[in-house]
Amino acid sequence: MDLVTLEQYSFTATFVAYMVASAIYIIYLAYKNENMARVATLATAVGFLTNSAFLVLRWKISGHPPFVNGYEFLLSFTWGIAGTYLFAEWRYNLRIIGAFVMPVAWLILAWIALKMPEQAKTASNLMPALQSNWLTIHVATAMVSYGAFALSFGTSIMYLIKQSMERNRSRSEFNKRMPSLDVLDNIGYKFIAVGFPLLSIVIISGAIWAEFAWGRYWSWDPKETWSLITWLVYAAYLHARFTYGWRGNKAAWMSIIGFAFVLFTFFGVNYFLSGLHAYGGIG
Amino acid sequence: MAEGKKPAGSGIEEQNVLPGETGTGPSDDSIINKAWNFLSSMKLGITLLLVLAVASIIGTIWVPKDPFTGQPDYLKFYNNPIFNILLALLALNLLVCSLNRWKAVKNTLQGPNVDVSENFIKSLKSSSSVKVKNEPGQTAEELKGLLKKKGYRVFSRQEGDTFKVAADRGHLGILGPYLTHLSFFVIIVAVMIKFSGLVGFDGTFAGWEGQTYSIGQTQGIQNVDPADFFDIRINNFRTEYRPDGREVKQWYSDVTVIDGLKTFDFSIYVNKPLVYKGIKFYQSSYGHQFSGKYSGPSAKDRQFNVGMQEYIQPAGTELTFVPMGYEDATKEVKFRIYKGNQWVAEDEAVLNTPYKYENAEVKFENVLSYTVLSAKKDPGVLIVGIGSILLIAGVIVSFILRQRRIWSVVTPEKGGSLVQIGGISAKDKHGLDNDLDQIIGEFK
Ligand code: HEM
Numbered sequence: 141m142d143l144v145t146l147e148q149y150s151f152t153a154t155f156v157a158y159m160v161a162s163a164i165y166i167i168y169l170a171y172k173n174e175n176m177a178r179v180a181t182l183a184t185a186v187g188f189l190t191n192s193a194f195l196v197l198r199w200k201i202s203g204h205p206p207f208v209n210g211y212e213f214l215l216s217f218t219w220g221i222a223g224t225y226l227f228a229e230w231r232y233n234l235r236i237i238g239a240f241v242m243p244v245a246w247l248i249l250a251w252i253a254l255k256m257p258e259q260a261k262t263a264s265n266l267m268p269a270l271q272s273n274w275l276t277i278h279v280a281t282a283m284v285s286y287g288a289f290a291l292s293f294g295t296s297i298m299y300l301i302k303q304s305m306e307r308n309r310s311r312s313e314f315n316k317r318m319p320s321l322d323v324l325d326n327i328g329y330k331f332i333a334v335g336f337p338l339l340s341i342v343i344i345s346g347a348i349w350a351e352f353a354w355g356r357y358w359s360w361d362p363k364e365t366w367s368l369i370t371w372l373v374y375a376a377y378l379h380a381r382f383t384y385g386w387r388g389n390k391a392a393w394m395s396i397i398g399f400a401f402v403l404f405t406f407f408g409v410n411y412f413l414s415g416l417h418a419y420g421g422i423g
Numbered sequence: 424m425a426e427g428k429k430p431a432g433s434g435i436e437e438q439n440v441l442p443g444e445t446g447t448g449p450s451d452d453s454i455i456n457k458a459w460n461f462l463s464s465m466k467l468g469i470t471l472l473l474v475l476a477v478a479s480i481i482g483t484i485w486v487p488k489d490p491f492t493g494q495p496d497y498l499k500f501y502n503n504p505i506f507n508i509l510l511a512l513l514a515l516n517l518l519v520c521s522l523n524r525w526k527a528v529k530n531t532l533q534g535p536n537v538d539v540s541e542n543f544i545k546s547l548k549s550s551s552s553v554k555v556k557n558e559p560g561q562t563a564e565e566l567k568g569l570l571k572k573k574g575y576r577v578f579s580r581q582e583g584d585t586f587k588v589a590a591d592r593g594h595l596g597i598l599g600p601y602l603t604h605l606s607f608f609v610i611i612v613a614v615m616i617k618f619s620g621l622v623g624f625d626g627t628f629a630g631w632e633g634q635t636y637s638i639g640q641t642q643g644i645q646n647v648d649p650a651d652f653f654d655i656r657i658n659n660f661r662t663e664y665r666p667d668g669r670e671v672k673q674w675y676s677d678v679t680v681i682d683g684l685k686t687f688d689f690s691i692y693v694n695k696p697l698v699y700k701g702i703k704f705y706q707s708s709y710g711h712q713f714s715g716k717y718s719g720p721s722a723k724d725r726q727f728n729v730g731m732q733e734y735i736q737p738a739g740t741e742l743t744f745v746p747m748g749y750e751d752a753t754k755e756v757k758f759r760i761y762k763g764n765q766w767v768a769e770d771e772a773v774l775n776t777p778y779k780y781e782n783a784e785v786k787f788e789n790v791l792s793y794t795v796l797s798a799k800k801d802p803g804v805l806i807v808g809i810g811s812i813l814l815i816a817g818v819i820v821s822f823i824l825r826q827r828r829i830w831s832v833v834t835p836e837k838g839g840s841l842v843q844i845g846g847i848s849a850k851d852k853h854g855l856d857n858d859l860d861q862i863i864g865e866f867k
Contacts, residue, residue, distance in 0.1 A: 272694045326853065333850075337818045344811040352694050355705045355799045357807060358614070360497040362483040372476040376469050382849055383465045409483075 143201050150194040151215070155253060157187030158222070158246040165238035172317060177235045181226075184242060188222040195219060207279035211261045214248055216279060217406065220287030221245040224331070228291055232327060234319055240294035274349035278342055285338035286402055289374075292331040293399035296392035299324040303389060325387050328395050336374050343367055366405040373398045462519040471513045478506055502618060514611040517604045524601070531597045535589040535828050537580045541843050544830050549856050550845025553866045559586050559833045559840040562866075566831060566842065569862050575829065586833040591826060593851075599821025606814035613803035613810065622646055623800040628704060630657045631793045635681065638702065641798045651700055653682035660709050660792040661751035668750070668757075668771065674706050676794040691796065701800055708795035713746045713756060715788040737783035744783075749790050756787045825851035827858065842866060 164180035194215055198206035206212040225241045228234075252261075302324060305315040318324075346364065347357040358364065377394040380386035386394070461467060482500035489496040500506070530536075544550050555562050563586035567577045575590035616622060626643030630636045635656040639649060659677040664670065676691045680699055691697045697704040714728040719737030727735050735744040741763050748757040755771040760780055772778035777786045829846035844862065848855035 333822045337815065337822060340815050340818050344815060347811070348808070351804065352696065353705075354707075355696060355703055355797055357804065360482065360501045362497070365479050365483050365497075369476045369479050372472045372479075376472045376476075379465060379469050379472070 143197055147194060147197040147201060150190045150197060151249075153190040154187045154194060154215075154218070155246075155249045157183045157190060158218070158242060158249060161187060161238065162243040162246045165235070165242055168235065169239050169314060172313070177238075180238055180242075181229060181235065184222055184226060184229075184238065187245075188219070188226060191215060191219045191222060205276045205279070207276060209260065211252065211256060213279065213406070214252055216283040217286055218245040218248050220283035220285075221248075221290045222287075224284065224287035224291045228327065228331070232319075232323075234323075236317060236319070237291075237294055237298065237327075240297050241291055244290050244294070272349050272352060274345050274352065278345040278349060281338045281345065282342045285335045285342055286406070288331040288335035288338065289395075289399050289402050292328045292335065292395045295324045295328040295331070296395040296399075299328060299388070299392040300396075303392075321388065325391060328392060329381065329387075332374060332377060332395060332398070336371075336378065339367070339371050339374065343371060363405065363409050366401070366409050370398065370401040370405055373401050459519065459523075462515055463523040464516075465520070468513075468516050468520065471509060471516060475509055475513065478509065482506075507615065507618070510611055510615060514608050514615070517608040517611075521601060521604050521608070528597055528601055531591075531594055531826070534576055534578050534594070535591050535830065537578045537587050537589040537830075539587070539589070539830050539832070541832050541834075544832060544843045544845040547830075547845035547847060549847070549852065549859055550843070551859065551863060552841060552843045553863050554836060554839060554841055555866050556839040559584055559835050562586075562840045562842060563588055563831075563833045565866075566833065566844075566862065569865055570829065573858055573861075575827075584835050588831040588833070589829070591828045593824040593826040596821055596824030596826050596850075599817045599819070599824065602817030603814050603821065604817075606810045606817060610807050610810040610814065613806040617801055617803045620645075622802055624798075626798045627707070627795060628655070628798040629793060629795040630655075631791060632657055632659055638798070644798070647702070647800065653680060653700065655680055655704075657794055658688075659751070660794040662709075662748060663752070664750050668755075669769075671748075674709060676706055676709075676796065678704075697796075701802065703799050704796040705799070706794070707797040710793050710795070711746065711749050712791045712793075713749075713787055713789070714791075715786045717744070717786070718784045720782050735785060737785070740781065740783045742780060742783050744780075744785050746787075749792065756790065822850075825854065827851055827855045829855070829858070 161180045161183035164176055164183065168177045168180065195206045195212075198212060198215075202208070207216060221241065222245050225238065225245075228237060228241075298318060299321060302315070302318045302321055305312070305318070306321065319327075343364075346367070350359065350364075351357040373394070377386075377391065377398060380394065381391055479501075482497070485500065486495040486497060487499045488494065557565070560581075563579060563581075566588055567579060567590075570577050570588070570590040573592070575592045576594070577588065577590045579586065579588045581587075624643055624645035624647070626641040626645075628636070628638065628641040633656075635654050637652050637654050638644065638647075639652045656679040657676060658679060659675075661675050661677070663672045663675065665672045673692050677688065678691060678697065679686055679688050680697070682699075689697045691704055691706050693706050696706075711731050712728065713730075714726070716724045717727055717735050717737045718724055719739040719742075721739030722737070725738070729735060729746065731746055731748070733745070735746075736742070737744075743761040744758050745761065746756055746758045747769075749755070750757065750771075753771075754774045756774065757769075757771045759766060760768040760770070768780065770778070770780075772785070772787060774787055774790065777784050825848065827846060827848040829844065831842060831844040834841050834843075844859060846855050846859060
């Protein structure tokens, strides 16, 4: 079997694995069955491996790190989400978070499968401006950073749900199984505390790359600007948290808004705005 | 678990600083003080961050077009004075806020105040008390030992038969935000100086192969002492193609820098600028001039001399040859052929080899290339670079070193002593509560 076919299989396998994992995690919200939930973890782990295999195969096929077109970016993004989630599950032993995080990864793959034209997926050569190690650092840190923000997004949604159930004095089994508000708030913050330094590195490595390529570390290109905006929003989150004590509800909302900015930087900029990063385009 | 612990989100939240640690300076109502307080306030800081975020969003949606090229001009919006005043205000805010906080930072570095009351400890969110059989002196020693084992810095004092102990760890973490803020201040200042046009320049240096130019001929050169001018000879401009012969792999300008008696060779390519005397030269564009002969049914051996994407139209045919590029390594000219308005072929021909297409013939004899380099000088780049690295270091330090502080008062009680113990940690309440639990566990 040639590498290209193998690569296509690895995409399909990842798609199926994340779908199975998402479905089981969601069912697990309603039916507590630990063995079933273990299958979801297994599916996530398998998907993470095939997702890794995809990236490695792509690297072999194209001869450069798989961080060049939108297809490669998105598979790096899902890799970051699944990896961060597996870490969080291992660290906090809370499978229930999976229902709020893994569907994000699966939806991205579903979007690719449905919407992305075939020619946007093929491996291509690096145009001269993209031949830089800084680009590799730039995207490699971006995928972990965005994965961490996705995780914080998931626990923030859980926070809001849990809070409304608490307010209604819900006695449901579901409410009992959701982690406490305190724990959700804490995990939500911890992952922003991981994502924020990484996002700083993303922006700065991008600036260094631009300085080498064009002699302009900052050119207010829309993609650049939106990543700065995302950074400013998370900086505001951290300040509000530590100086105004904005935790809980407000922090959860800020984390959700922050992730909306991450997604817009990823998808929206390419769709609604145009710019230098168009060659990193999705469609 | 320590009593008095409230869940997160319960409304009142602890901050990283204690009352009295912030807002130094006399609290009179003079204008200067008011201005100072306004400029140092966190409210202004968060407001500016959000206003800048909103302004940046507008700048990505409403993009003015360059009147000449019709290309989007991203810089125009952000060069606007209002945007720059906001940036300057943020820089000032960061500076004043940092100066204001210095005293609190110094206090933190020196260590927590030992002299606190039992009421203060009771007022802490994580606090509890435990009765111990040993007498206070011995208990305090034991407590100090436990804290040291957990990596705390320990301070203590004896007042009669009462022992007071204060301890902290991760205190250096407070330098993290401090470093981050000052670095961001430095970055903003360096960026603003650059946009002021008072230092450096953004120019274009272009020239033909084989020629030598003084950098004084750079279009847009500014703020460079003519005594520092040097020459650049352009030896060669070449395009490297991928094996398919169509896709460009890299563009190179081979140059020689001539500065008085000192000369050296350098190959500039995309992502590899030449840097000399603080001036950087980036590969930015290029062009070729092609000359040779062409023939058609009604005219033979006419001379042509055209640039890239210009037309060669052999008389008596409907054909147009359009040179698109040149590959030094193979001496091949790449061109397209149009018939009427129809693009009919894309091919290449080696220099001095006649190329026939239908009833036309073209012979490329000579190619002369020029390169276009963007030339820049920005002394701020180094400052921005150092600022960025310190900013990242600061951010990492502030998340890794999470300060925890513990206070304890040990008083005599019937048959032993009473240990009141409590602490504060804005970022690691769980870690702090664990430490307190373990310490209390040891005493029980
Ligand atoms: C974009 C600009 C800024 C960045 C990147 C930034 C970054 C940070 C970071 C990373 C922290 C540490 C947060 C944490 O420990 O979790 C912090 C804390 C803080 N920042 Fe900023 N900041 C910025 C602007 C400002 C401004 C304008 C003010 C001004 C008033 C300010 C005041 C503070 C204060 C008072 C703290 C708390 C320090 C502490 O907890 O010890 N920051 N900042």
